[in-house]
Each structure stands twice: as structure tokens, then as C-alpha cells.
Amino acid sequence: MSAATEKIRSTPLDERYEKAHAAWRNLTIRKTVRARLGEMAAGPERCMYCGESRGATVDHFEPVARNPLRTFDWLNHLLACTPCNSHEKGEQFPLDADGHPLLIDPTAEDPFEHLLLTLSLGVYRPLTPKGQATIDVLGLNRRGLPNGRMHARKVVELALHAWDRAHAHARSDETQKHVQTVQDQPFADVCQSMLRQAFSPGADLVFSDAPDLLALLRRDDLRAALLR
Incomplete structure (x- = not known):
């Protein structure tokens, strides 16, 4: 990667974008970067923006058109789905x-x-x-993301109550299974938000429809299981 960056750096300023763009079109390079990012991902390889779909593409956080020298910068590469990467963000920065x-x-x-x-x-x-x-x-x-997040909340709630029942009977294999259900589903941000909002000043109002869930989200043993 450093060699590719040096080749771009040695190119005249007004030609750097074309040089970087041409180099990035190399399918082998893109596949290699995508594979490495997948290996580095914690858990399912979801889009790092919306959290819904698989991160099938590599997004340049700072677009190549803006900074060609960051084309092959690992810190500038994010797993992203096609809608977030191409349909929404594009070259916007x-x-x-x-x-x-x-x-x-x-x-x-x-x-x-x-x-x-x-x-x-x-x-x-x-x-x-x-x-x-x-x-x-x-x-x-x-469209689609809000409904997906609401569904994710329902899945999390069901899984956490199932975890509680298994935990009460010391069934460790089952508790881990329910934790895995939460961690593997799309929209991981929903569970993270639930855990944070459980201790927010307005928590009683946020979880007014599910006070038993609020009590569960505040338990140290559950939080340790989900956040380790």
C-alpha cells in the first residue's frame, strides 16, 4: 500500500486523482482490501454507516477525488453497503x-x-x-431503516428476556446463544443505544412501555455479557 501511495505522490498534482482512480480500479487490489477489512471486523461484516446490510464495498471516508494520497490509507477505508457508499455518500465530504x-x-x-x-x-x-x-x-x-431498527429492538427485547430465563437456571450455553443472537443481527447500534439510554435522565419515559426491559438493561451481569 505504501508503494502505491508513493507512486501517486510522485505524480504531478493535477494528475494525481486520475492516477489514484486508475490504481483503485484494479479488482485484485479492491478484493484484497475488502478481505482484510472483513478479517479486521468485529463480528458480522456489516456496513459501518447504517449497520443494516453487509459491508460489501470499501468506502474511502475522505473521497479519492478530495485526497488522492489517502486512496490506499488503511485508516481511510471503511466497510460499507452499496446504498450508503454509492447511492448516498458518493463524493460528498x-x-x-x-x-x-x-x-x-x-x-x-x-x-x-x-x-x-x-x-x-x-x-x-x-x-x-x-x-x-x-x-x-x-x-x-x-426508507426501510427506521422499520428495521424498530424490528431490531423487538428482537433484542425477546433475546434479552430469553437470556434472563436461561441465566436464572444457570444454563450457560443458552445464555451465550441469546447473546450471540443480539450480536449477530443487523442494526447493532440499536442494542448499543438501548444500553446507553437505560441510564439516561429520561430512561423511565423511553422505556415506559417495557419497565421490565429497563430493569434488565441496567443489570451489571447482562451488560458485561453483551459488552465483553
Whole structure:
């Protein structure tokens, strides 16, 4: 990768994009990068933006058109689904007034510092300008995603109650199975949001329809099982 970057660096500035773009079109290189990212992924190889679909493509967080020298930078590569990568983000890379990226980098930042998931609706709300830009550019509330998140909440709730029953009877194999169900399903952000919001000031209101679930989400043993 460093050799490829040096070849781009040695190219005149006005030709670097074409050089980088041509190099990235090499199918062998793209497959190698995709495979390595899959090996590095924790759990299922989901899209690092929406969390729904398989991360079938490699997204350049900072687009090649903007910075050709980061074409082969590992820290600039993210697993992404085709809708997020090609249909939504494309070459968009908004900056704030100081020239800093307005998109959340999920490999280096905590998305929940900028986004709040409304669990009852499956919709993301912005907490910061960066959160708003990320929702807009990536279409995080596009058709299908809110319903998918609401379904994910139901799956998580059922799995956690099943975990509780198995845990009460010391059936460790079953408890692990239910943890795995939660960890392997799409929309991992839903469970993470549930765990965080369980201790938020408005938790009683957020989980007013499921107080027993709230009590479960606050248990140290469950949180340890899910977060280890």
C-alpha cells in the first residue's frame, strides 16, 4: 500500500486523482482490501454507516477525488453497503467553517456523541451539526431503516428476556446463544443505544412501555455479557 501511495505522490498534482482512480480500479487490489477489512471486523461484516446490510464495498471516508494520497490509507477505508457508499455518500465530504470533516468517522469517533436514536420510531435525531450532516449525507433515516431498527429492538427485547430465563437456571450455553443472537443481527447500534439510554435522565419515559426491559438493561451481569 505504501508503494502505491508513493507512486501517486510522485505524480504531478493535477494528475494525481486520475492516477489514484486508475490504481483503485484494479479488482485484485479492491478484493484484497475488502478481505482484510472483513478479517479486521468485529463480528458480522456489516456496513459501518447504517449497520443494516453487509459491508460489501470499501468506502474511502475522505473521497479519492478530495485526497488522492489517502486512496490506499488503511485508516481511510471503511466497510460499507452499496446504498450508503454509492447511492448516498458518493463524493460528498462536507466540512465545517474551520475545515474539519462534518461526517462522523465510526472508526475514530463515538457516533452517540452526535446522534440520538429515537427507539420508538427507529429514527436518528442530530445532537450536533456533525450529527445532522451525517444523517443527511448518508441517508440514515431513508426508507426501510427506521422499520428495521424498530424490528431490531423487538428482537433484542425477546433475546434479552430469553437470556434472563436461561441465566436464572444457570444454563450457560443458552445464555451465550441469546447473546450471540443480539450480536449477530443487523442494526447493532440499536442494542448499543438501548444500553446507553437505560441510564439516561429520561430512561423511565423511553422505556415506559417495557419497565421490565429497563430493569434488565441496567443489570451489571447482562451488560458485561453483551459488552465483553
